[in-house]
Amino acid sequence: MKNQIKELEKEARKLEPDFKDRISMTAKVMHYGQNFLEDLPNKKSFIETDDKASEIRNHPFSEHSTELKDLLNLIEDQVDSAGLNPASGRHMGYIPGGGVYPSALADFLAAVSNRYAGVFFSSPGAVRIENMCIRWMCDLIGYPESSGGNLSSGGSIANLTGLVTARDHSGISSKDFENAVIYTTRQVHHCVIKAIKFGGLADATMRTIEMDDRYRMKPQVLDERIEEDKREGLIPLIIFASAGTTDLGAVDPLEDIAGIAEKHSIWLHVDAAYGGFFLLTKRGKQKMKGIEKADSVTIDPHKGLFLPYGSGALLVRDVQKLYDSQHMTANYLQDTLSATDELSPADLSPELSKHFRGLRMWLPLKLFGVKPFRAALNEKLALTNYFYQEVQKIEGIEVGPEPELSVMFFRYVPSHRDADTNKFNKKLVDALHKDGRVFLSSTSIEDTVYLRLAVLSFRTHLEDIELVLEILEKKINELKAGYSK
Numbered sequence: 121m122k123n124q125i126k127e128l129e130k131e132a133r134k135l136e137p138d139f140k141d142r143i144s145m146t147a148k149v150m151h152y153g154q155n156f157l158e159d160l161p162n163k164k165s166f167i168e169t170d171d172k173a174s175e176i177r178n179h180p181f182s183e184h185s186t187e188l189k190d191l192l193n194l195i196e197d198q199v200d201s202a203g204l205n206p207a208s209g210r211h212m213g214y215i216p217g218g219g220v221y222p223s224a225l226a227d228f229l230a231a232v233s234n235r236y237a238g239v240f241f242s243s244p245g246a247v248r249i250e251n252m253c254i255r256w257m258c259d260l261i262g263y264p265e266s267s268g269g270n271l272s273s274g275g276s277i278a279n280l281t282g283l284v285t286a287r288d289h290s291g292i293s294s295k296d297f298e299n300a301v302i303y304t305t306r307q308v309h310h311c312v313i314k315a316i317k318f319g320g321l322a323d324a325t326m327r328t329i330e331m332d333d334r335y336r337m338k339p340q341v342l343d344e345r346i347e348e349d350k351r352e353g354l355i356p357l358i359i360f361a362s363a364g365t366t367d368l369g370a371v372d373p374l375e376d377i378a379g380i381a382e383k384h385s386i387w388l389h390v391d392a393a394y395g396g397f398f399l400l401t402k403r404g405k406q407k408m409k410g411i412e413k414a415d416s417v418t419i420d421p422h423k424g425l426f427l428p429y430g431s432g433a434l435l436v437r438d439v440q441k442l443y444d445s446q447h448m449t450a451n452y453l454q455d456t457l458s459a460t461d462e463l464s465p466a467d468l469s470p471e472l473s474k475h476f477r478g479l480r481m482w483l484p485l486k487l488f489g490v491k492p493f494r495a496a497l498n499e500k501l502a503l504t505n506y507f508y509q510e511v512q513k514i515e516g517i518e519v520g521p522e523p524e525l526s527v528m529f530f531r532y533v534p535s536h537r538d539a540d541t542n543k544f545n546k547k548l549v550d551a552l553h554k555d556g557r558v559f560l561s562s563t564s565i566e567d568t569v570y571l572r573l574a575v576l577s578f579r580t581h582l583e584d585i586e587l588v589l590e591i592l593e594k595k596i597n598e599l600k601a602g603y604s605k
């Protein structure tokens with residue numbers, strides 16, 4: 121038996137490379153990572169390929185090992201050379217991602233030590249770091265001491281957890297879910313609709329409140345709808361307001377909405393996944409006035425704090441409500457119950473075993489300080505305004521409202537009488553994607569096609585905006601020439 125065990129051990133020990141091998145592996149990966157970053161300014165932000173990385177499927181798993189060098193080559197060819205490059209500062213579509221470098225190092229350390237950040241007993245230091253991140257964001261919102269929250273994988277899960285907390289706090293029984301009413305606007309992020317489904321509230325009534333000409337919820341209309349629903353015996357449950365809609369960057373009038381929520385005792389959740397970190401700026405603070413009155417807030421460090429994907433957060437004004445909704449115990453966890461200095465992430469979310477994601481936020485914030493983050497966010501606001509002003513100098517460009525934060529939309533209206541404006545703008549966005557140097561996405565607002573510019577990468581600077589303007593004008597002229605032929 122011992123011999124057999126030893127035989128297995130010999131093979132199993134291959135999972136633990138020795139010092140020399142670790143150094144060599146790390147050096148290869150480091151070399152790849154550094155080349156990736158050095159080469160970033162020359163790389164396209166979008167690469168259209170015919171085979172769509174299908175070659176990777178010709179390398180299935182097997183019992184045999186593969187050289188790291190070959191695997192890095194595969195990653196380079198199949199992953200890093202096709203599709204969107206969110207690390208690029210010229211990615212200005214959707215909501216751009218981040219990826220500040222120290223976060224990668226923190227992820228490395230978190231994975232190497234594999235600290236368990238779920239419960240305080242297991243890693244008091246890791247949990248304190250996560251809770252410091254939460255406290256810093258609560259302070260940013262203007263929340264009281266009684267607030268708290270959880271670091272999630274992203275905004276979608278944070279919104280879901282917020283919804284479930286509101287639902288549980290209301291005390292309504294599942295039999296009454298069909299009488300519940302949820303208020304939002306048509307511009308709400310689609311993950312909220314998903315959350316409603318996951319939260320068992322698919323049969324509840326959704327009221328999409330009318331918006332003003334800047335795509336912001338009309339508080340007066342919200343108030344009237346709630347009154348009406350109450351008269352009809354329905355149960356107004358939750359208001360989903362947005363602090364920076366994904367599509368258009370609109371910030372709902374939070375102060376007024378908070379007043380209405382309070383008057384009717386309805387839970388107010390503010391989805392600030394995109395816009396939240398603009399609270400570090402003067403303009404953001406002014407736009408999001410009233411956010412501190414929300415019962416819960418979603419904010420995404422992997423957007424406005426420039427962290428790599430995998431970092432969202434739910435903040436709740438009274439953390440007890442989150443705890444009451446999410447806390448549960450089991451006999452195999454009894455050892456963990458004695459250590460209670462700090463709230464444990466596992467008591468505040470559906471997750472148990474989880475990545476120590478606080479470290480990737482803590483390290484860059486400590487290393488750089490908050491100042492450059494604030495400057496970068498102010499820079500994004502200014503760049504968006506600059507683009508808004510400059511793009512109008514291109515003849516035929518029609519812009520949406522002045523940007524509230526760092527998203528704006530526009531379209532080109534061809535003067536040629538045969539031209540179909542929607543088609544033209546679709547072709548324009550296709551032409552930009554084919555070119556690939558800069559990436560912008562498009563959207564439809566009431567059947568009108570618009571191009572969107574979203575500035576949120578910490579790597580986007582003035583020269584990148586100038587390049588967008590230059591390429592845009594060139595592509596418009598090329599498409600126009602097509603019409604006059």
Ligand SMILES: *Cc1c(COP(=O)(O)O)cnc(C)c1O
Pocket residue numbers: 215273274275276277309311362364365366391392393394420432
């Ligand atoms: C991005 C976004 C979400 C979704 O968050 P993920 O982190 O992508 O899961 C939700 N709401 C808004 C307003 C967003 O911009």
